[in-house]
Amino acid sequence: MATAPEPTNPRAPRRASFQAERPYGNSDALSGRAFEKLARLVTEHTGIRLPASKKQMVEGRLRKRAHALGLDVSGYCDSIFESETPSAEFQHVVDAITTNKTDFCREPDHFAYLTGHAIPSLVSGRQRLVKIWSAACSTGAEAYTIAMALADLSGSYDFRFAILGTDICTEVLAIAARAIYSQEIIKPVGADWQRRYLMKGRKLPELRIVPELRQRVHFAQLNLMSAQYPVDHDVDIIFLRNVLIYFDKETQRAVLGKLLQHLRPEGFLFLGHSESMVGTELGLREVGPAIFQRK
Ligand SMILES: C[S@@+](CC[C@H](N)C(=O)[O-])C[C@H]1O[C@@H](n2cnc3c(N)ncnc32)[C@H](O)[C@@H]1O
Numbered sequence: 001m002a003t004a005p006e007p008t009n010p011r012a013p014r015r016a017s018f019q020a021e022r023p024y025g026n027s028d029a030l031s032g033r034a035f036e037k038l039a040r041l042v043t044e045h046t047g048i049r050l051p052a053s054k055k056q057m058v059e060g061r062l063r064k065r066a067h068a069l070g071l072d073v074s075g076y077c078d079s080i081f082e083s084e085t086p087s088a089e090f091q092h093v094v095d096a097i098t099t100n101k102t103d104f105c106r107e108p109d110h111f112a113y114l115t116g117h118a119i120p121s122l123v124s125g126r127q128r129l130v131k132i133w134s135a136a137c138s139t140g141a142e143a144y145t146i147a148m149a150l151a152d153l154s155g156s157y158d159f160r161f162a163i164l165g166t167d168i169c170t171e172v173l174a175i176a177a178r179a180i181y182s183q184e185i186i187k188p189v190g191a192d193w194q195r196r197y198l199m200k201g202r203k204l205p206e207l208r209i210v211p212e213l214r215q216r217v218h219f220a221q222l223n224l225m226s227a228q229y230p231v232d233h234d235v236d237i238i239f240l241r242n243v244l245i246y247f248d249k250e251t252q253r254a255v256l257g258k259l260l261q262h263l264r265p266e267g268f269l270f271l272g273h274s275e276s277m278v279g280t281e282l283g284l285r286e287v288g289p290a291i292f293q294r295k
Helices: 032-046 052-068 073-082 090-097 109-123 141-153 170-178 191-197 249-260 273-280
Strands: 128-134 159-167 198-200 207-209 217-221 235-240 263-271 285-288 291-293
Touching (some): 032 052, 032 090, 052 073, 052 090, 109 128, 109 141, 109 263, 109 291, 128 141, 170 217, 191 198, 235 249, 249 263
Parallel strands (some): 159 217, 235 263
Antiparallel strands (some): 198 207
């Protein structure tokens, strides 16, 4: 039976609690000014907006790296500001600040469109190489989901495919290149695909993408804020999902403008479902939910 909470006595002494030692004291936080400076630097370099509401999140994410170097967060940021141009250490800031949430088979209607419409319309009758770019690929779940979907189709259509995954964050790119994932992460992959496209190690509980798919997927670091992208200009399909949300409108338009220079006419662009509004302004044909085709 539920019991009513005891009334609290405002004059009762506060219960003392044990505090873990805080070796870094109050300087293990950023001043408002230091946060603004860091946010400006991050936005300039990555496009990612960091409003004041993200201060605690940023401090939390930088603390681990700062402490590993024997610094508090404030001292760590000072060391970042010391160099005129972004230093090698700045990559650690980028790795800490990027949000890399991803899943296998995320937004599944996109993969249904890919296999049911996009590939059939692109390859119809011609034997050729289909190029696909996952332009903010995180740990590779998106790129390997595409690979599984296309490998499934290879019995029905005569085509080969090559997938490029790019991201600004080096930590996720290392995971993508290893292609080893926990059972928990693999859960969204259906049993049939798991049987065909994942292999079990003899000792570890993790699963690895099979070599036949791994050899068709390559990863490289690419910052969408770069003036130019070192990527072919005849890409058939670009996935740019769940990254534009971190940029402001102007940056979203600039990134999409550059990206579309790499998409061939009749090629397809897949955006995240919450980003489809940006796509509608591009003068592309909207052919599905957050799916666009270049005219
Ligand atoms: C939320 S994840 C999305 C992953 C995947 N596309 C998906 O939808 O599941 C966003 C990714 O964008 C990357 N990113 C953020 N800013 C970037 C930039 N300027 N250039 C390239 N990648 C960036 C992050 O590192 C992160 O891995």
